[in-house]
Amino acid sequence: MVWFLxxxxxxxxxxxxxxxxxxxxxxxLFTGALSHLILTIIVWRKPVxxxxxxWLDVDPAGLLFLTITSLLFFLVxxxxxxxxxxxxxxxxxxxxxxxxxGIQMKSLFIGCQLFFLSAMTLVTLSQHLxxxxxxxxxxxxxxxxxxxxxxxxxxxxxxxxxxxxCSVGIALALLGNFFLSIASIQADGKYLHLVFNxxxxxxxxxxxxWLKAAFILIVVGYGTKMGLAPMHTWLPDAHSxxxxxxxxxxxxxxxxxxxxxxxxLYQICxxxxxxxxxxxxxxxxxxxxLAVAAIFILGQSDYKRLLAYSSVEHMGLLALGxxxxxxxxxxxxxxxxxxxxxxxxxxxISGILLINYRSKKVSDVKGIFTRSQLLxxxxxxxxxxxxxxPPFGLFMSEIMIIKSGFDRGQFILASLSxxxxxxxxxxxxxxxxxxxxxxGGENSKSATQIKLKPTMIYPxxxxxxxxxxxxxxxxxxxxxxxxxxxx
Amino acid sequence: xxxxxxxxxxLFTNLKLLGSSRIGSSIRTVAIQGGLLGLLPFxxxxxxxxxxxxxxxxGTIFLKGFVFTWLLFKAINTxxxxxxxxxxxxxxxxxxxxxxxxxxxxxxxxTLSIGRLADSSLIVSVSFFGIFSGLFLIVSRRRxxxxxxxxLVLENGVFTFGAGVIKMTSLLVEVGxxxxxxxxxxxxxxxxxxxxxxxxxxxTDKLSTLKD
Numbered sequence: 001m002v003w004f005l006x007x008x009x010x011x012x013x014x015x016x017x018x019x020x021x022x023x024x025x026x027x028x029l030f031t032g033a034l035s036h037l038i039l040t041i042i043v044w045r046k047p048v049x050x051x052x053x054x055w056l057d058v059d060p061a062g063l064l065f066l067t068i069t070s071l072l073f074f075l076v077x078x079x080x081x082x083x084x085x086x087x088x089x090x091x092x093x094x095x096x097x098x099x100x101x102g103i104q105m106k107s108l109f110i111g112c113q114l115f116f117l118s119a120m121t122l123v124t125l126s127q128h129l130x131x132x133x134x135x136x137x138x139x140x141x142x143x144x145x146x147x148x149x150x151x152x153x154x155x156x157x158x159x160x161x162x163x164x165x166c167s168v169g170i171a172l173a174l175l176g177n178f179f180l181s182i183a184s185i186q187a188d189g190k191y192l193h194l195v196f197n198x199x200x201x202x203x204x205x206x207x208x209x210w211l212k213a214a215f216i217l218i219v220v221g222y223g224t225k226m227g228l229a230p231m232h233t234w235l236p237d238a239h240s241x242x243x244x245x246x247x248x249x250x251x252x253x254x255x256x257x258x259x260x261x262x263x264x265l266y267q268i269c270x271x272x273x274x275x276x277x278x279x280x281x282x283x284x285x286x287x288x289x290l291a292v293a294a295i296f297i298l299g300q301s302d303y304k305r306l307l308a309y310s311s312v313e314h315m316g317l318l319a320l321g322x323x324x325x326x327x328x329x330x331x332x333x334x335x336x337x338x339x340x341x342x343x344x345x346x347x348x349i350s351g352i353l354l355i356n357y358r359s360k361k362v363s364d365v366k367g368i369f370t371r372s373q374l375l376x377x378x379x380x381x382x383x384x385x386x387x388x389x390p391p392f393g394l395f396m397s398e399i400m401i402i403k404s405g406f407d408r409g410q411f412i413l414a415s416l417s418x419x420x421x422x423x424x425x426x427x428x429x430x431x432x433x434x435x436x437x438x439x440g441g442e443n444s445k446s447a448t449q450i451k452l453k454p455t456m457i458y459p460x461x462x463x464x465x466x467x468x469x470x471x472x473x474x475x476x477x478x479x480x481x482x483x484x485x486x487x
Numbered sequence: 488x489x490x491x492x493x494x495x496x497x498l499f500t501n502l503k504l505l506g507s508s509r510i511g512s513s514i515r516t517v518a519i520q521g522g523l524l525g526l527l528p529f530x531x532x533x534x535x536x537x538x539x540x541x542x543x544x545x546g547t548i549f550l551k552g553f554v555f556t557w558l559l560f561k562a563i564n565t566x567x568x569x570x571x572x573x574x575x576x577x578x579x580x581x582x583x584x585x586x587x588x589x590x591x592x593x594x595x596x597x598t599l600s601i602g603r604l605a606d607s608s609l610i611v612s613v614s615f616f617g618i619f620s621g622l623f624l625i626v627s628r629r630r631x632x633x634x635x636x637x638x639l640v641l642e643n644g645v646f647t648f649g650a651g652v653i654k655m656t657s658l659l660v661e662v663g664x665x666x667x668x669x670x671x672x673x674x675x676x677x678x679x680x681x682x683x684x685x686x687x688x689x690x691t692d693k694l695s696t697l698k699d
Contacts, residue, residue: 171645
């Protein structure tokens with residue numbers, strides 16, 4: 001079962017690389033995504049046996065992120081059915097890339113996208129920490145070609161920064177994994193297997209000094225991938241320059257995968273009695289990310305960069321939740337779910353805006369409401385949701401995280417983060433509300449109406465509905481899963 | 488004894504890279520370094536050779552010694568750029584940095600005691616020196632291709648640690664790591680090539696349109 005989850009998208013990816021017809025590529029992406037989603041639902045219904053000596057298994061944390069990834073990927077694949085007709089025409093040209101000559105740019109794009117799904121699935125299912133490292137590195141490599149799809153100097157610059165910064169970060173995480181091996185040398189000279197459950201069970205026998213070093217290296221490494229400040233510098237570039245459906249996947253699904261890597265090590269540290277050490281590190285990174293995001297969101301003139309910085313902010317909140325501990329862990333998990341759903345919706349909507357206004361500048365996008373009421377409404381709801389207004393899901397989880405800070409006696413940090421959230425709200429409000437309103441001087445009748453394609457508008461609308469309903473009511477099965485993770 | 492000789496040679500390749508001014512010779516030096524490191528698991532486990540070690544040795548030498556070199560040369564030939572490295576930091580200051588990093592690495596090697604693996608101090612030092620050199624090469628060189636080389640040197644440093652100190656865990660994971668590095672290099676090579684096509688240069692300091 002686990003193997004199917006990993007290899008089915010992979011097989012579809014290979015087919016997509018070979019496919020020459022544009023319609024075939026689109027439907028391969030859709031079918032691959034649909035079968036992945038069906039398999040994920042089956043995993044929910046029926047427990048799965050571990051494979052490969054327990055290295056691959058479905059545990060609660062993995063299942064949560066697998067579900068988010070699978071759902072987002074499916075909705076994005078529907079969105080892309082409509083997206084390609086509008087995007088650049090140069091997509092059909094053949095590219096010559098050193099050894100693979102004559103591959104269509106678009107088949108490379110779809111193929112890599114499916115490989116990317118396969119790699120993210122492997123991250124969520126890996127119980128062996130070094131295998132997880134292999135998978136996280138694979139997500140970087142499979143997503144890099146997705147970012148330079150437009151092949152202009154800007155997207156190439158973004159790709160270059162993404163590959164170099166993330167690869168260096170991840171190389172440090174590999175060193176962290178080796179340190180973890182050393183930490184797990186037992187008195188009789190044997191190594192513990194780096195399987196997560198195994199390490200949790202014998203956490204008291206792990207050498208704390210080496211574990212500390214391993215934790216720092218792994219948090220720096222995966223934290224780079226997750227976009228925690230000050231290692232976030234690649235994120236605004238990559239997320240704003242890639243095609244919008246890819247931005248949605250990068251922000252909604254990939255950041256979570258890196259977060260899962262950090263979370264696993266965090267749990268091991270907690271079991272090994274390094275609670276305050278790991279909490280402090282998460283708090284510092286969390287509050288720095290919030291502060292950096294707040295500074296750059298104020299006065300931001302590019303709406304995709306705005307969304308990217310908001311991802312830095314929310315990753316900071318996830319780190320804060322872990323840092324506060326206790327109920328904060330539950331809050332973080334819920335927050336990860338809510339953030340993915342909302343941010344993906346916003347990036348998908350920004351894709352529609354980009355196609356119609358042909359500009360990422362906030363000043364060029366005016367009067368969405370007059371050109372399409374539905375689009376304006378969705379953008380507005382998306383803004384309310386991402387800035388944590390009630391009754392959306394993010395409001396609930398933000399309150400949970402901040403409250404756990406107050407409960408734990410971290411008054412200064414909790415109130416500081418509350419203040420930063422207000423600044424972020426103000427920054428986002430000025431931008432988003434200006435985009436929705438029409439300018440006084442403009443004649444609203446002359447503005448051409450935007451024609452919305454159903455395939456492109458339903459996915460973000462559905463995501464926003466999910467975000468809204470998560471704020472009102474969390475189903476019991478989801479609550480159970482989240483509390484199992486936080487246990 | 489043999490293992491110490493090998494490690495000293497690796498150390499020299501790193502110093503050579505810090506002082507080298509031609510891209511072609513840097514690529515060859517990295518290839519030699521990769522080949523030497525491929526021998527590391529073979530020599531350190533020569534008493535208990537098994538097929539795992541053999542696969543790892545052959546795979547590493549093949550990839551790091553030959554495939555990577557071929558890919559990198561292919562990338563710079565098709566990109567058609569000048570072969571000068573053009574560092575931000577001059578060669579003399581690079582070497583001075585190298586000497587300083589070497590002292591720090593030896594100090595680290597002495598300080599970090601790894602339980603039962605007490606004889607590993609030289610391995611730890613060489614590994615850290617590789618990591619420091621790699622990081623320096625990435626930040627101090629202008630050409631995108633030199634940054635790729637810096638990444639490889641950094642990776643080799645981490646690999647030294649894994650192969651020498653831990654005698655890693657299982658073939659599957661090791662092959663996975665090697666495969667990742669291979670694909671990383673492939674993707675980086677392709678990106679360098681595309682940058683040279685679109686921008687007619689591969690100078691990373693000119694890649695500065697995206698900022699706030």
